[in-house]
Amino acid sequence: MSIAEISSAPVYVTTADQPLAAAAREMCARGVGALVVIDTRDAQPRPVGILTDRDIVCGQVTRRADLHCLTVDDVMTRNPLTLCADAAVSEAIQAISVRGVRRAPVVDRSGVLVGIVTLDDLLPALAQQLGELAGIADAQARALPAAVAGASTRRPA
């Protein structure tokens, strides 16, 4: 299973020069916990940062400044981990666990933003695989008594 199959699209974006309050308002309106910050100098959107609720709160604390006086650039996390859309789910899990992040922008082979993948997207993918495995075990357990019953009827009297 590839990242492209499980990542969320559309992905909501902002730019580094935006007022932080505007980005925060966008997050609230969209009901998302993160925006991908994209480079405006390029015609194609390329991720340069990520902005989360945590960044907004902690950015204000460390900068001793109010939300309304800051820009996205002041508090965003730079150089985010990006995942290639055709990477396997297991590669993605390895990469996010090494970086210790819960979400990562997804890019195509030329680095253009195409989506975002979160822990919440990865978990159902794994749970589904696990469910399939449990299904095999369950089917075999059900088949066993039938096979035994079949064997006993064929036994000569």
Added chain:
Amino acid sequence: MKVGDLCRRDVVSVSADAPLSAAAQLMCEQQVGAVIVTAAPADGPIAVGVLTDRDIVRAQLEGTAALSEIRVADVMSREPLVLTEDEQLDEAVRRMRVRGVRRAPVVGAGGALTGIISFDDVLAHICANLAALACLTGRQSRRQDDLTTYQI
């Protein structure tokens, strides 16, 4: 497995009377996205709410007051799902799903706050069980290989 066996005892909590600036500072220092809000009656602290980083941001967008001028009690989620230590874990997870919450305060028999359990704690627990199972099946299949070798 009971909630009390898995929950964390190092609860990051803040008083309902505290200003949001203090809660924000605490959340950043402790690197958590949510804190349990407590009130302190004479017989021990009780959980009266949960405050997340999103609650703080939303409060800032709704008004013009500075963080130091807003009280935690004014923006927290009230009447949180409260789990008891002796509750079975699967039942607790079901209740968390029904309420749509990722974390819940845990209380002892007397109702006093004693811990917190989160989505991440439960996930880690399930994964540890799965890893133990995988280890077991790995050992068994090796033993199977040994037996096959002997038969030859």
